[in-house]
Amino acid sequence: MSAPVLTEPAPPSAPSASKRSSWYGYLRQPTVALSVLVLLVMVLMAVFAPLIADEPSGAGPDVLQSPSGAHWFGTDDLGQDVFAQVVWGTRTSLVIGLAASLIALALGTTIGLAAAYFRPIDAVATVITDVMLALPTLPLMIMLAAVVSPSVVTLTLIIGFFAWPEVARLIRSQGLVISAMPYIDGARVLGATGWRIVTREILPAVVSLMIVSVLLTASRAVISEAGLSFLGLGDPDAWSWGRILLNAQRxxxxxxxxxxxxFPSLAILLLVLAATLAGMRFNDSRDPRRNGG
Amino acid sequence: MAVKGRWRLAVALGVVATLGVSGCGLNEDNNSSSGNSSSETVLRIGTTTDVSNFNPLQSLSKTDSWILNAMYPHLLRIDENAQKAPELAKEYRYEDDGKTAVFVLRDDFKWSDGKPVVADDVKFSAEKIMEYKLGNVAAKLTWVESVEAPDATTVKFKLSQPYAPFAEGVGFWMAVVPKHIFEPAGDLSKFANDSNWVGAGPFVLDSVTKGQRYVMKRNEHYPLAPGGKAAVSQVEYRVYPDVNTMMLALRNGDIDLMGTPVPISAAKTFEGDDKIKLEKVGALGFAHLTYNMKNKYLADQQVRQALSMAVDTKAIISAVLQGDGQQMAGPISPIFSEYDNTELQPYPFDPEGAKAKLSAAGYKDGNNDGFFDELSFGVACDQSNANITRVVQLFRESAAKAGIKLENECVERNTFLTRTKNGEYDIDASQWGVFDNPMDQLRSTYLSSNPGGINYNLLESAEMDALINDAAGTTDPEEFKTKIKNIDKVVHEQAYLTPLYVENFQFAYNASKFTGFVASPSDLLGMVTAYSLAQVTPVK
Structure with missing residues (x-):
């Protein structure tokens, strides 16, 4: 997906300098710096989970201990360390969040761009998107998750499949603006095919929007995953924040x-807040009206 | 001094006056409230879900039975020592070499509309159950050829063959319904019975607010209550789907008794609360892992034995039950001590031994991933059962040490029930609720014809059928026990199931407001049997 961006024959020097400065300006905002830091820590926690804590297993004698030096987040009713559960839960939550949002992004961008450029598709795609948006997503996800046997993969697919309409709508509205621009007409006059125009001309113009959608969709996917796991529809063999909550409730x-x-609730809150803030600020920093350019 | 003295006097008088007035006020309040409570006491009980079926002949739900059993009498009940005790029936006996079971009824039970409970009601209930195959009682009436009610207090069941635990099983499980109300309803398999209730238990449903409360009014004639009627004038079931909320409601005084047991992990909630008392009862069922014989590998005795050796039941009892449970060896719960074959030893927890056994049986780990290539099973369980979910988690880890790959298939309750019904599982981890006698248990769990619908092994073994049918027709008590113990041994050797534990249940109630509960074993009966509710008295 990044290939078109790289091959785009854009004037090289000036934009890249401005790009760097805009990245710098973006990261210099305290909220952004904090959010990105939180996201980084979460990713590191997920990647290096086995180094941070042993995978929670078995049963121990220290049942329901409150947080202490030995057990930072206390222990559950089997004597397992809640800190280890939260760390290992980060893995599942992040993997599902990212993978689901990528699915949503792929589906949403394809449908959004197609709708934006090809008029006949637009009518159909808009109706489908509207129908999907009108569906009661959570009950549907619950039903689906109950029918198929719950695992990380099925959960990712289900969440990803229900998250694309928002992305599609966002990309379509931006794509409509772009496809009406003179340079698109120029490309058409030069004889570019529809495929080329969409992938080489319109797609690069919506990339920043896609980055924002990844972050926002991922944070919603994390919430969906936690919700489904809490309802007992998660992968019973994989630790996730929702499952820790379910264990406590049950x-x-x-x-x-x-x-x-x-602690698992805090983890959810932190991740979602950080992703949302980073996404919103990124959107703001790309907004020409705000940057005067 | 004098001024000061006068001041003191004034203050003192003022204080006395205030105290006096407020004292009177308090007394008056006390009087009025205690006056109310003697005539109008409401016992509020927490339940987890709505009543799904108000027809007592048909309903199979635990929470339904709490409410329905308070309305419709049974011939026998199970007392606090897990023994059958008289309820509507004064006594029962066998005649005609065990081919006729005779119940003698009490003559002082009355339906809430004033009509007496008579033998015709019992005959009607049994006949309708047989006619429409209602509930789980239909299977217990298999041998009945005819039911007779020669007079108002005698019921005779004519059997096609002697069946030792017939009277106990039917007496305990069968609800007796009023013929004059149910007969006009016609087809009882379609009768909802959801309004204008008439019952003969200590309490009868009066109004229902779905999702919230079930209000039951006292039946003015209930002979098993100390004063001829219950001391509590009203019982109100309130619905709390979440156990955490229910426990908080008990602590806050919104309810007086939890119908569901307190999870062992949560018993600490009530520590240091003087008002709340916990009452402990045993179980009439047990938790188990049952192997689907239709699975090619689970049909192999060696694999089942190896799996049994890969479950650390002792660790499960100490971790999941906090030590509050009993280990089992054979399939008969130790509560039926006369039938439990004590010579059997539980399979030892020995993952290495299990591995060796499987290697010897020819299973191989070709790809060297630490697991035998063919041995990969799913363990199905009900997600909402906290203990069993934990068991499966631990079982999966310990079986991995024995080279057996297990997949946790704990799913949402309804999905689990559907899968169980359709036999879509390799290993079933669940809990038998109530077995009131070993013979019925063995029949419903191992007969090929699957009369009780809980042959989770999907076992079809001519040998087991023969053993069970032979025992069922045995009338001599000693011979009967020997035969049961023999079946016990066969099941253990075959390792059709791995029994896990018999747990204890703890029920929490507000002892500062009510006392006198008579708790029976199991979470089906617990503190909320008709008999128990009839004995409850408000604390003065």
């Missing part, structure tokens, strides 16, 4: 073991 320890619900 064993009736919510009232006495606050640490079992607080």
């Amino acid at each position: 064993s009736g320890t919510i009232a006495i073991a606050w640490w079992q619900t607080l």
Whole structure:
């Protein structure tokens, strides 16, 4: 997907300098710096989970201990370390969040761009997008997840499949603006095919929007995953934040073991907040009206 | 001094006056409230879900039965020692070499519309169950050729062959419904019975607000209550789908008793709360892993034995149940001590031994991933059962040590039930609710004809059928016990199932408001049997 951007015959020097400065300006905002830091830490936690904590397994004698030096986030009713569960949960949550949002992005961008450029497709695609947006997503996801056997893959597919309409709509509206621009007409006059115009001319113009959508969709996907896992529709063999919450709820320890619900909830909150903030600010920083350019 | 003294007097008088007035106020309040409570006491019980079927002949749900059993009497009940005790029936006996079971009824039970409960009601209930194959009782009436009610207090069941636990099974499970209300309804398999209830238990449903409350009014004639009627005037079931919320409601005084047991992990919730008392009862069922014999590899006795050796039941009991459970060896719960074959030893937890056994049986790890190539099974369980979910988690880890790859297939409850019904599982991890006698248990779990619908092994073994049918027709008690113990041994050697534990249940209630509960074993009965609710008295 990045190939077209690289091969774009854009004037090289000036934009790249301005690009670097805009990245710098973007990252210099304290909220952005913090958000990106949080996201980085989460990614590192997910990647290096085995180095940080052993995979939670078995049962231990320290049941329902409150947070302490030995167990930073306390222990659950089997004596497993909640910190380890949260760290390992980061993996599932991030993997599902990212993969689902990539699916949503691929579907959404394709449909959005096609709708924006090819008029006959637009009518159909818009109706489908509207129908998808009108569907009660959560009950549908619950039904689907209950029918297929729950695993990380099926969960990713389900969440990704239900998240594309927002992306499609966003990309389409931007694509409509772009495809009406004179340089697109120019390309057409030069004899470029529709495929070439969409992939080489319009797509690069919506890339920044796609980055924003990845972040926003991923954060929504994380919430969906946690929600489905909490409802018992997650992968029972993979640790996830929703599953930690489900364990606490099912064993009736919510009232006495606050640490079992607080920390995974905080993790969800942090991730979603960081991703949303980073996405919004990125969008702002790319907005010509704000940057005067 | 004098001024000061006068001031003091004034203050003192003022204080006395205030105290006096407020004292009177308090007394008055006390009087009025205690006056209310003697005539109008409401016992509020937490339940987890709505009643799905108000027809007591048909409903199979645990939470339904809490409410329905308080309305419709049974011939026998199970008392606090897991023994059958008289309820509507005063006594029962066999005649005609065990081919006729005779129940003698009490003559003082009355339906809430004033009509007496008579033998015709019992005959009607049994006949309708047979006619429409209703509920789980239909299978227990298999041998009945005819039911007779020669007088108002005698019911005779004529059997095609002697069946030792017939009277106990039918007596305990069969609800007795009012003939004069149910007969006009016609087809009882379609009768909803969802309004204008008439019952003969201590309480009868009066109004229902779906998703919220089930209000039951006292039946003014209930002979098993100490004063001829229950001391509590009203029982109200309130719906709390989440156990955490229910526990908080009990602590806050919104309910007085939790119908569901308190999860062991959550018992600490009530520590240091003087008002809340926990009552512990045993179980009438047990948790188990059952192997689907239709699976090519699970049909191999060596594999089932190896799996049994790969479950650390002791660790499960100490971790999941916090030590509050009993280990089992054979398929008969130790609560039926006369039938439990104590010579059997549980399979030892020995993953290495299990591995060696499988290697000896010819299973190989060709790709060297630490797992035997063919041995990969899914373990199905009900996601909402906290203990079993934990068990599956631990079982998966310990079986991996024995080279057996397990996949956790704990799913949402309805999906699980559908899969169980259709036999779509390799290993079934679940909990038998209530077995009231070993013979019925063996029949419903191992007969090829699957009369109880819970032959989760999907076992079709001519040998087991013969053993079970032979035992079922045995009338001599000693011979009967020997035969049961023999079946016990066969099941254990074949490792058709791996019994996990018999757990204890803890029920929490507000002891500062109510007392006198008579708890029976199991979470089906617990504190909310008709008999128990009839004995409850408000604390003065």
